[in-house]
Amino acid sequence: MKNILIVLLGPTGVGKTDIAVGLAQSFSTDVISADSRQFYREMTIGTAVPSDEQLKRVKHHFIQFLSIEDYYSASIFERDVLALLPSLFTKNRLVIMAGGSGMYIDAVVNGIDDIPDVDPAAREKYNRMYSEQGIESLRMALKILDPEYYSIVDLRNHKRIIRALEMCETTGKQYSSFLKNEKHPRDFSILKIGLNRSRDELYARINERVDEMIEKGLEEEAMRLYPKRHLNALNTVGYREFYDYFDCKITLDKAIELIKRNSRRYAKRQLTWWAKDETIKWYNPGETEKVFSLISGL
């Protein structure tokens, strides 16, 4: 019988955590978190990590194992998860991976092309070019360094252009030459289960959850991390809005309202990411018995 990685995915706030814990417990297996912000140990309330009680009941991996100062990526995640899985599969042929970071999940499921790590100096160089000279100079540089990628990128998205430029700079090759889009074979099966609910319901849950985070002390958590606000990990819904409040750019009520709105938008972007993936079997969190019986039959 083949080992199976059950991927439980869905937009923020649908209720993945509870179901993942329930599944892991009844099939006595572990949970791998595929949530790019729950990786950081300094962020707890705003990222809605599983509760202490849930963490005690089920062994979780990749929860709060990094510092916000650390560099991490979907590619490293792929490598780390693949390195961990064999030992988990010796204990149980079913392992659950739950989370909402589409790109990280895809890296584990399909693999991601092998591209060298960026030279921080190159990244710095193009970030500076962007802030000092604007996007047009980035475009011109890309047109020269990698005309092929230039013809397919979204030329209005500076992050895309910078990524290509920094890779051209650090490798001396065209960024597009690394993009092979090859699917990496896996020696285990994968079952993707998507969780979703009606938009109204999802949004109402998100709004409520933000209020709960505020009650639990999100403002204080954000305040504690304020000195580090320039770090990428803190360019996150629930934190960045507080920084505008601390900087007196917006009121507290406005910050809370924006956290809710940005969380809703994030949920929508997640759904867009998965929309064309026909391998996902979608369920409403209210029909967990179906998910249980589906997995029992594996």
Next chain:
RNA sequence: GGGGAGAUACCAAAGCGGCCAACUGGGGCAGACUGUAAAUCUGCUGGCUAAUGCCUUCGUAGGUUCGAAUCCUGCUCUCCCCA
């Protein structure tokens, strides 16, 4: 009771005779995205249409005009000031 201001699409808010299906912002919807991804970026948002286009809109009922969201009159409602 008297005087003044205003009613615009889901909300806010421009427009004040033709270039207006109507600026802009919010909200919403849809999408892109191979290493910073809870990031970054894009389109749409009166109805029908693949598109050209057509149809119904700017409180309401009339009027003026070749032509009105824009001007005039009545009515309804809201707000402010005086009594």
